[in-house]
Amino acid sequence: MTSDPTNPDVVDDPLLADLRRLAGAVDPVPAQVTAYARSALGWRRIDAELAELLVDSQLEAPAATRSASDLSRTLTFRSSDLAVDVELQANEEVALLGQLAPAGRAQVEAQRDDGRVVAATESDDLGRFRLELTAGDRIRLVVRREPPAAPVETSWIDI
């Protein structure tokens, strides 16, 4: 594994090869991570459209500007014809306050990465909805509007 013609950077120093062997023994990729990664293909979209994560205040905000009491996190997802704005308010439970744009009624569910639907509701006429979630879960939202609009799935987020 020392000479990759497409990758001339990696003409391996023998010392580096030794270190790689040691890293494999001391700090290996956990087997459950590899198993999870392999099974993740089962989550690929078949009929739904992705609402991609565009904004995550936890990604954007410099830690220095956030106070310890600032427990809310805002996220924006967008597909070709739907925007989903979300605010997460963490207490013992995590309240997810959502807003669909364009506004309107839709079935909204939170799907956990083990396949379970952990919360479901319907948005009101103004496109607002609220879900109660559990901290530590990894979820995505699935939004079903009146046909012919295709179902929309958001990016996964860690709550």
Next chain:
Amino acid sequence: MTTPAASPGELLSRAAGGDQAAWDAIVDRFSGLVWATARTHRLSRADAADVAQTTWLRLVENLDRIRDPERLGAWLATTARHESLRVIRRGGREQPTDEPDLFEAPEDDAVDKLLLEQERDGSLWRAFAALSDRCKTLLRILMADEPPSYEEVGAALGMPVGAIGPTRMRCLERLRRIAGVAELGA
């Protein structure tokens, strides 16, 4: 059947069609890089596992949207770096000290066995631990299996590609000096 020679673009499009073998080939090729990226952000193995899992889900989301498949490794490293930074911010944790925590030992006694069985490995690993954070971080990424390209290394660390070669050389020199040139060979 997936041949190792399949290009990332080919593997991606087959995986997007549901080909598990193609997907497994992508995971096998890059899981070391994704893991090392999280670990060089000094995340615990538990937090690094979260980052790696989220990173793989991100790729599944984007299977049909990767614009430049030849740079898939850099895309994964960038995604893992962003997720690592998010976990650090979420935790509101203190910045790590200079404690050499880059390698929190796994649950088993792999390190002890390593040190006992191979004296040379032990002195090499101790020498590695004595390096500066900058060197440990860079070398840890370079240790990923498969060996990453400089572009992937730069993406994982948020480091200009041009700085990698010279830093790598300096860090390996320092490592040799600490560990003892005679013992490790040139």
